[in-house]
Amino acid sequence: MVALPEMSEREPPDPLAHLGERIDKARADRVRRPSAVVDRSAMQQGLGLGLRIGIELVVAISLATGLGWAIDHWLGTRPWGIIVLFFLGVAAGMLNVYRAVSGISTPVGYRRPDGYGQSEDGAGKQPSQAPWDDDEN
């Protein structure tokens, strides 16, 4: 765009001159542009994540405890159903929160906004293969 006026001063410019350069520049812009988008969406994702994990634990525990109470009610196993399912609910809720926060079981592009922009084609297309494969121990 800056090069345009000085080009027009010379003889009628070849429309194809500098085409390669312009394409390269446009490509570079295209690559650069997502970083701005990512910044915004990183904020969105952070906000979304924060709002979504809050309820995860509460619902898991209350739902599991309610289920335990219902099982007790049907089978007359009071108080074991409510006890067992309460702790299962706590575990399940924490598992969900842990997963939401650590990005396990979410694709690569979701949790790592910083590594997201650089490999533009590959990012996101490559879902995480094995969420449980972090067991080096």
Place this chain on the structure above:
Amino acid sequence: MAIELHPLEQFTIERIIPIHIGGLDVSYTNAALTMTIAVVFVTALMVIATRSAALVPGRWQSVAEMLYEFVADMVDSNIGQGGRQFFPFVFTLFTFILFANLLGMIPFSYTTTSQIIVTFALAAVVFILVTAIGIIRHGFHFLSLFVPHGVPKFLLLLLVPIELLSYFIRPFTLSIRLFANMLAGHTMLAIFGGFAASIGVFALFPTGINVLLVGLEFLVAVLQAYVFAILTCLYLNEAVHLH
């Protein structure tokens, strides 16, 4: 118009056209009306936007294109390969919830997403779809979702129920999150509005808070639609690319 002093009154379901089939009450209510309006608005936006599709988009077309690109980006980066076939579903879900939430922000309108049954129906559709896709794509192997590998056998006895529970909780968290956010926000607005109406001269303070809250509610309305859609994408991703 009198300002409501009953903060929960705004969520009352009213039958507009009473319909009873058999013993079932399938009346057309104000909640159903708001849903209809949301659907009509989304459809109208898309029809108007694409009616005269141009290379250089006009106002409506650029709105529609922004919506499209936003959801397409979300689908691509969260489902990845083979995700585009779910684009219509996610797009419909996102735009519907977005419009339903935003319609609720119009004073004296009805917030249909503040009804748990509405959000639960949406979440149940997502849950059933995700489970069905998982089973269709992977068959019996889909159950391996509940069996973390690399874990000692005796621990599976504990871990499988936990995994099962955390899977079946999904439709509930999905629906309660949206419903609770909308319900709480709108109740809060009504409470501060009620304060302002009842304390006369000092009403400036609660009114000021309400101004801020309205801004927050707009954020929540958009964000909750986004969260719902992105979680749908994540669940779909899990069902499509079984780990």
